[in-house]
Amino acid sequence: MENPKRFYITTPIYYVNDIPHIGHAYTTTACDAIARYKRMKGYDVRFLTGTDEHGQKIQAAAEAKGETPQQFVDRIHQTFRDLCKLLNASNDDFIRTTEERHIKTVQAIFAKLIEQGDIYKGTYSGYYCIPDETYVPESSMGPNKTCPDCGRPLTVMEEESYFFRASKYVPQLIDYYEKNLKAVMPKIRYNEIMSFLRSGVRDQSVSRTSLKWGIPVPGDEKHVVYVWFDALVNYVTSAGYLDDPEKFNYWWPHVRHMVGKDIIRFHCVIWPLMLLALGINLPVEIFAHGWWTVDGEKMSKSKHNVVDPFKTVKEYGLDPFRYFLLREVPFGNDGDFSELALVGRINSDLANDLGNLLNRTLQMIRSYRGGLVPSCSETKSELSELSSKVLERVDEAMNDYAFDEALKTIWEFIGRSNKFIDETAPWKLAKDESQGERLDFVLLNLYESLRLSAMLIAPVMPDTAKRIWTQLGINDDPSKAQYDSFKWGEGSGRTIGTSEVLYPRIDIEAWKKSKEEKKLQEEQNNSAPVEHEAEISIDDFRTVEMRVARITKCEEIPKSKKLYKLEVDLGYEKRTVCSGIKAFFSTEELIGKTVILVTNLKPVKLCGVESNGMILAASVKKDGVSEQLTLVEPEDKTIPLGSRVS
Ligand code: MSP
Numbered sequence: 001m002e003n004p005k006r007f008y009i010t011t012p013i014y015y016v017n018d019i020p021h022i023g024h025a026y027t028t029t030a031c032d033a034i035a036r037y038k039r040m041k042g043y044d045v046r047f048l049t050g051t052d053e054h055g056q057k058i059q060a061a062a063e064a065k066g067e068t069p070q071q072f073v074d075r076i077h078q079t080f081r082d083l084c085k086l087l088n089a090s091n092d093d094f095i096r097t098t099e100e101r102h103i104k105t106v107q108a109i110f111a112k113l114i115e116q117g118d119i120y121k122g123t124y125s126g127y128y129c130i131p132d133e134t135y136v137p138e139s140s141m142g143p144n145k146t147c148p149d150c151g152r153p154l155t156v157m158e159e160e161s162y163f164f165r166a167s168k169y170v171p172q173l174i175d176y177y178e179k180n181l182k183a184v185m186p187k188i189r190y191n192e193i194m195s196f197l198r199s200g201v202r203d204q205s206v207s208r209t210s211l212k213w214g215i216p217v218p219g220d221e222k223h224v225v226y227v228w229f230d231a232l233v234n235y236v237t238s239a240g241y242l243d244d245p246e247k248f249n250y251w252w253p254h255v256r257h258m259v260g261k262d263i264i265r266f267h268c269v270i271w272p273l274m275l276l277a278l279g280i281n282l283p284v285e286i287f288a289h290g291w292w293t294v295d296g297e298k299m300s301k302s303k304h305n306v307v308d309p310f311k312t313v314k315e316y317g318l319d320p321f322r323y324f325l326l327r328e329v330p331f332g333n334d335g336d337f338s339e340l341a342l343v344g345r346i347n348s349d350l351a352n353d354l355g356n357l358l359n360r361t362l363q364m365i366r367s368y369r370g371g372l373v374p375s376c377s378e379t380k381s382e383l384s385e386l387s388s389k390v391l392e393r394v395d396e397a398m399n400d401y402a403f404d405e406a407l408k409t410i411w412e413f414i415g416r417s418n419k420f421i422d423e424t425a426p427w428k429l430a431k432d433e434s435q436g437e438r439l440d441f442v443l444l445n446l447y448e449s450l451r452l453s454a455m456l457i458a459p460v461m462p463d464t465a466k467r468i469w470t471q472l473g474i475n476d477d478p479s480k481a482q483y484d485s486f487k488w489g490e491g492s493g494r495t496i497g498t499s500e501v502l503y504p505r506i507d508i509e510a511w512k513k514s515k516e517e518k519k520l521q522e523e524q525n526n527s528a529p530v531e532h533e534a535e536i537s538i539d540d541f542r543t544v545e546m547r548v549a550r551i552t553k554c555e556e557i558p559k560s561k562k563l564y565k566l567e568v569d570l571g572y573e574k575r576t577v578c579s580g581i582k583a584f585f586s587t588e589e590l591i592g593k594t595v596i597l598v599t600n601l602k603p604v605k606l607c608g609v610e611s612n613g614m615i616l617a618a619s620v621k622k623d624g625v626s627e628q629l630t631l632v633e634p635e636d637k638t639i640p641l642g643s644r645v646s
Contacts, residue, residue, distance in 0.1 A: 006254040007038040007045045013052040013234050016076040017061035020083040022292050022307035029322050031258050032089045036459035037398050040483050046251050048238045050095035051077040055227030056134050059213035069213040073098055086313055095238045097230055105237040106230050107218045118277045124161035124205040127154040151586030162207040169276040170201050176282055184268050186332040189288045193268045232271045256285040264288045287401050290334035307337055319461035320346050326403035326460055343506050350503040353414050360421055361446040362499045368430045373447050374440035375492035381445045384488040387452055410456045417449040447491050454478050473497045545600040546645035548634055554587040560607040568597055571641030578611035584629045594637045596645050
C-alpha cells in the first residue's frame with residue numbers, strides 16, 4: 001500500500017475537433033470509477049481531465065466552420081465538459097490548454113529546456129501532406145508515400161524547428177522501466193514500449209513554423225510549440241508545477257495516467273523523457289486501454305456508426321452504460337459495442353441478478369418482519385465469510401485496473417446471495433414459528449449482502465448504489481462510505497424504505513421491432529427529398545446526354561481544396577473535366593474507374609481549368625456540404641466507352 005495514501009489520476013485531454021464519442025466516455029468513466037474506488041479506500045484523490053485545444057487539426061476545423069480558433073475551442077470544449085457532467089464524473093479539475101496557467105507553464109518548461117541545452121534549434125525534414133498541412137511519420141504513410149488520412153501524395157518538406165534532446169535520456173528511462181515492471185500496463189504495452197525504446201529514439205521536433213494556432217515559443221515567436229509537447233505538460237500544469245510547489249509535491253509523486261493504446265508512445269516514451277530532462281519523477285503507472293469497435297466495425301464518421309454517449313445514456317440510463325463499458329471487456333483489450341449486448345447486460349445482470357435480489361429481500365423483510373431489519377445473536381454465515389474474500393478480490397482487481405474482474409466478483413457474490421434465498425427458503429421458515437430466529441438470520445444476511453453489494457458497485461454505478469441504499473432505508477450516500485469500515489451485521493434495526501423496480505426488464509423482441517421501425521423511419525426521412533425540382537417531360541430529359549466514360553488521369557488543382565482535374569475517355573474522344581470529389585477519393589482510387597459523364601453541358605472554367613462535362617455521383621449533404629459520396633458506375637464494366645445512358 002502506498003504511503004501516504006494519495007492518488008492522482010488523469011485522462012488524456014481530448015481534442016476538440018471531434019465530437020465526444022464512446023472512446024472519450026470510456027477513459028473518463030474508467031478514471032472516474034478508479035477515483036471513486038480509491039476515495040472509498042481512504043485515499044486523498046485528485047482526478048484530472050480536460051481538452052487539448054491547439055494544433056493544425058483544430059485550426060483547420062475552426063476554418064471550416066468560419067470561426068476563429070479561439071471561438072471554435074470556446075464553443076466545442078463545452079461539449080466535453082457536458083460529457084463529464086453526463087457521465088457523473090467526479091473530476092477535481094478540468095484543464096484547457098488555452099488557459100493562461102497552462103500557456104505559462106509550457107513556456108516556462110520550454111525556456112528551461114532551452115537554457116539547459118535539452119532543446120536546440122535545427123532543421124526538420126519529413127513527409128508533409130500539403131492539403132492537411134501535417135507531417136506524416138514514415139511509419140504511418142500509406143502506399144506509395146500517401147497520407148494515411150486523405151490518401152493524397154506526400155511531399156518532402158523542410159523547416160526550421162526546435163528539437164528536444166530525447167535521445168539523451170533513453171538509457172535512464174530503460175533503466176527505470178526495467179526496475180518498475182508495472183510502470184506501463186498491461187504487460188503487452190510494457191513490452192511494446194521496451195522494444196521501441198531499445199530500438200532507439202531520435203531527438204523530437206517540438207516546434208512548428210507552418211502553423212499559428214499554438215503556444216508561441218518563448219523568445220522566438222515565429223515558432224509555436226508542437227501540440228503534443230504542449231498537451232503532455234497539462235498534467236503538471238494542473239498539479240501546480242509552475243506556481244504552487246507545495247501542491248505539486250503533494251500530488252505529483254502519486255500520478256497515474258490512463259490512456260488509449262494509440263497514444264502510448266507519447267505517454268510512455270516522450271513524456272517520461274521530458275520529465276527526466278526536467279528532473280521530475282516519473283508517473284507511478286501508465287495504463288493503456290483498448291479500443292472499441294461498433295457492431296464489429298471500426299468506428300468512423302463516414303460509416304455513421306459513431307456511438308454518441310449522450311444518445312445512449314438517454315436511451316438506456318447512465319449507470320447501465322457505465323456498467324457495460326467496464327464489465328463487457330477486460331480493461332486493456334479491445335471491445336465491441338453493440339446495443340444488443342448492452343440490453344443483454346441490463347436484463348441479465350441488472351434487472352435479473354441485482355434487481356431480483358433486492359426485490360425478493362425487501363419483499364420478505366416487509367412481509368415477515370414489518371419492514372424492520374431483524375437482529376440476531378450470530379451473524380456469521382457463508383455470505384459474511386464470502387464477503388471478506390470479495391472485498392479482497394475486488395481490491396486486487398481494482399489495483400490492477402481490472403474493472404471487469406472486480407464486477408464479476410461482485411456479481412458472483414450477488415449470485416451466491418440469490419442462491420442463498422433458494423437454499424434457505426425463507427417462505428418455508430416463515431410458516432414455522434420455531435424457525436423465527438433462523439428467519440431473522442437469513443433476512444439479516446440478505447440485507448447485509450445488499451448493503452455491501454451496493455457499496456461495492458458505487459464506484460461504477462454511483463446512482464444505482466444510492467437508489468439501493470435508499471430502498472434499504474439508508475439515507476447516506478454509499479459513495480461517501482469507506483470499504484474498510486464496513487461491518488457485517490450493522491444493518492440490523494433499520495426500517496427499509498419504499499421499493500421500486502431498479503431496472504425493468506427490456507422485452508428483447510419488442511425492442512428489436514422498435515429498432516427496426518426506427519431504422520426504417522430514419523431511412524425514409526433521409527431519402528425523402530427535401531425539395532423537389534419542377535417536373536420535366538421525357539423530351540426534356542432526353543436533352544441531357546449521358547455516356548459511359550473511364551477516368552484515365554487525375555491531378556490536383558493547386559488553387560482548389562475540393563476539385564480534381566480529370567481526363568476521361570469516352571472511346572471516341574478524351575476530355576478534361578473538373579470534379580468536386582477530392583475529399584472522398586485519392587488520385588489512385590479514381591484512375592481506372594468507369595463512370596457516367598454528362599457530355600453536353602456548356603464548358604465552364606473552374607479554378608483556371610476548363611471543364612467539359614460532369615461526372616454523376618450520389619451524395620448525402622448536410623448544410624450544403626457532402627458528408628457521404630459515391631460515384632455512379634455501370635454494373636457491367638465491359639460496356640463500351642461512349643455508350644449512351646438513358
Ligand atoms: N489530445 C490527444 C491526447 C493528449 S493527452 C496529453 C488525443 N485526443 S483524442 O481525443 O483523440 O483521444 C483521446 C482518447 O480517446 C485516447 O486515449 C484514445 O485512445 C481514446 N479513443 C478514441 N477513440 C477510441 C475508441 N474507439 N475506443 C476507445 N478509446 C478510443 O489523443
